[in-house]
Amino acid sequence: MGERRGVAMLVGAGDAIGAAVARRFASGGYTVCICRRDAAKSQALVDELRGKGHSIHAFSVDARQEAEVQKLFADVERDIGPIEICLFNAGSNVNKPLLETTEKLFFKAWELACYAGFLVGREAARVMLSRGRGTIFFTGATASIRGSKGFAAFASAKFGLRALAQAMARELGPENIHVVHLIIDAGVDSEAIHQRMKAARGIEASEIPPDSLTKTSSIAEAYWFAHQQSRDGWTHELDLRPAVEKW
Secondary structure (H helix, E strand, O other): OOOOOOEEEEEOOOOOHHHHHHHHHHHOOOEEEEEEOOHHHHHHHHHHHHHOOOOEEEEEOOOOOHHHHHHHHHHHHHHOOOEEEEEEOOOOOOOOOHHHOOHHHHHHHHHHHHHHHHHHHHHHHHHHHOOOOEEEEEEEEHHHOOOOOOOHHHHHHHHHHHHHHHHHHHHHHHHOEEEEEEEEOOOEEOHHHHHHHHHHHOOOHHHOOOOOOEEHHHHHHHHHHHHHOOHHHOOOEEEEOOOOOOO
8 A cells, every 4th residue: 555645536436437446546545435326335345445455435426416416525525535536427328219218318318427527527626626636537438429329318418528528628727637538439348238238139248259348447547547647748538449349
């Protein structure tokens, strides 16, 4: 264990990408705060990392609710430490034909993947600006740059999140706050994707060709790499995909 650094706050951090980023930044010396709708779902991860001597906490938050997001940031800053890194990883990958896309479904996709990103990003900027440093991450997807068939709701939300990240980067970069948008143009090697592939194609996890899905650890390393960049060579947008991915 090296010198303890500040806090890495991970919002919308589930058991795949969020857990991998938690492990990477905990091993890098950061105190990790896992934030999701039900903090109890991260208890196994909390136990795992604490067992290795890392500092980790879990919080319940609905990132779509302004008051809850503001309270989360205030509580972490007061009780845990200064937030140096903030990841927004929430989203709702909805695939529906246009005529089956209801107003409610469209709004919920935008609310979770875009509006919540605004709330989290704004509050992260607020606390980081007071110290003149920080890194803000947004997780993007193929839908961030391409509106494919059946993804009117999801792509609209992810396009919006990408625009938010660009606007924030241009405004906050001169203030020494690094804003990064990571496009994951791939299936993620996770239990959820394994189940989806089995349901759609009858493929078992053991039958998936090696390196055809992007590992969550590779995503976490991309975030770590971006955070370590010097100010004279900041990356705003990265895209990740397996070598076999068509794009």
